[in-house]
Amino acid sequence: MMAGMSTVTAILNQKGGVGKTTLALGLAAAAQERGDNVLVVDLDPQGSAGWALGVEADDDHLAVGDVLRTGDPRVAEAAVVISGWGKGVDVLPSSLGLIEREADSTDPAASRRLRNALEPLADRYDHILIDCAPSLGPTTRCGLAAADGVLLVVELSALSIRGADAVMATLHHLEDGLNPTLDLFGVVVNRAPAISIEADRQVEELSRHMGRRSVWSPFIPQRTVINEAVGHRLPLHDLGYRAKDTTRIFDKLYSRLNETAHSTRSQDRPTSSAKAESNSEAADSAPDAQPAAEDQSAAVA
Ligand SMILES: Nc1ncnc2c1ncn2[C@@H]1O[C@H](COP(=O)(O)OP(=O)(O)OP(=O)(O)O)[C@@H](O)[C@H]1O
Numbered sequence: 126m127m128a129g130m131s132t133v134t135a136i137l138n139q140k141g142g143v144g145k146t147t148l149a150l151g152l153a154a155a156a157q158e159r160g161d162n163v164l165v166v167d168l169d170p171q172g173s174a175g176w177a178l179g180v181e182a183d184d185d186h187l188a189v190g191d192v193l194r195t196g197d198p199r200v201a202e203a204a205v206v207i208s209g210w211g212k213g214v215d216v217l218p219s220s221l222g223l224i225e226r227e228a229d230s231t232d233p234a235a236s237r238r239l240r241n242a243l244e245p246l247a248d249r250y251d252h253i254l255i256d257c258a259p260s261l262g263p264t265t266r267c268g269l270a271a272a273d274g275v276l277l278v279v280e281l282s283a284l285s286i287r288g289a290d291a292v293m294a295t296l297h298h299l300e301d302g303l304n305p306t307l308d309l310f311g312v313v314v315n316r317a318p319a320i321s322i323e324a325d326r327q328v329e330e331l332s333r334h335m336g337r338r339s340v341w342s343p344f345i346p347q348r349t350v351i352n353e354a355v356g357h358r359l360p361l362h363d364l365g366y367r368a369k370d371t372t373r374i375f376d377k378l379y380s381r382l383n384e385t386a387h388s389t390r391s392q393d394r395p396t397s398s399a400k401a402e403s404n405s406e407a408a409d410s411a412p413d414a415q416p417a418a419e420d421q422s423a424a425v426a
Pocket residue numbers: 140141142143144145146147148169171173257258259315316345346347348349351352355424425426
């Protein structure tokens with residue numbers, strides 16, 4: 126969103142359970158740890174992100190469905206709440222009514238309402254993270270219309286990588302109309318196995334599909350602490366030493382998001398683009414996060 130300081134990132138995959146909400150929460154935790162301000166927009170009627178952020182679903186309170194319906198910045202402002210994680214992380218809570226909204230037309234004006242409503246909030250946050258539902262339907266399109274870029278979350282399976290093609294087709298379609306400046310910020314790999322020839326092959330395949338530079342590192346390993354944090358409705362960073370290696374991974378992904386956001390913005394400012402270029406080059410190295418053996422058997426999604 127050019128007017129303000131924040132970068133709006135839609136976290137996407139039409140496939141369920143791949144780790145979209147996990148990434149949104151991990152990035153929000155990393156941002157909070159660093160003293161940044163983020164707004165998490167819970168665009169999924171399941172409301173998982175809001176719940177994990179300690180926000181109670183409440184039919185009486187304004188929520189994202191009201192924002193989608195009205196496109197009114199004052200409604201958005203009134204709907205935003207401070208998360209249970211405390212300072213630095215705010216939430217625009219989900220609405221159950223989002224399900225009904227899916228029946229709406231794909232009217233472009235309606236699709237831009239979220240974008241319009243969020244625009245005045247942009248200068249309060251470093252990042253606005255939109256946690257999308259597992260769908261490429263009308264509500265997700267509203268999220269994409271509001272976003273500067275997309276983070277696609279994938280697992281290393283043939284089906285997941287095939288699904289990424291459908292997402293890319295949707296993004297290209299949006300570039301033609303609803304959101305001509307929408308970028309693919311990157312592809313984040315979740316539940317990466319430690320060492321596996323098959324996984325290596327899938328990474329190759331993914332890089333070929335998406336472009337090598339689009340695939341971010343480090344990958345996110347399978348980790349029980351991720352589920353524990355959700356269960357306690359706490360940021361991963363509050364779980365102490367057991368979560369240390371996992372928090373480091375989200376810290377790195379958050380740094381990468383900042384570099385990407387910076388280089389996206391500096392495309393309009395040629396003087397700083399050389400720096401941004403070298404930053405993303407450095408971040409392009411091979412994944413350096415390998416799951417420790419102890420966690421392999423314990424972690425079940
Ligand atoms: N790397 C991981 N290690 C351990 N558990 C994980 C990991 N990634 C995700 N999970 C767990 O798997 C489940 C699904 O993850 P998550 O909710 O992030 O997926 P999602 O893509 O947001 O799902 P949906 O499409 O339903 O919104 C959650 O219980 C989450 O805690």
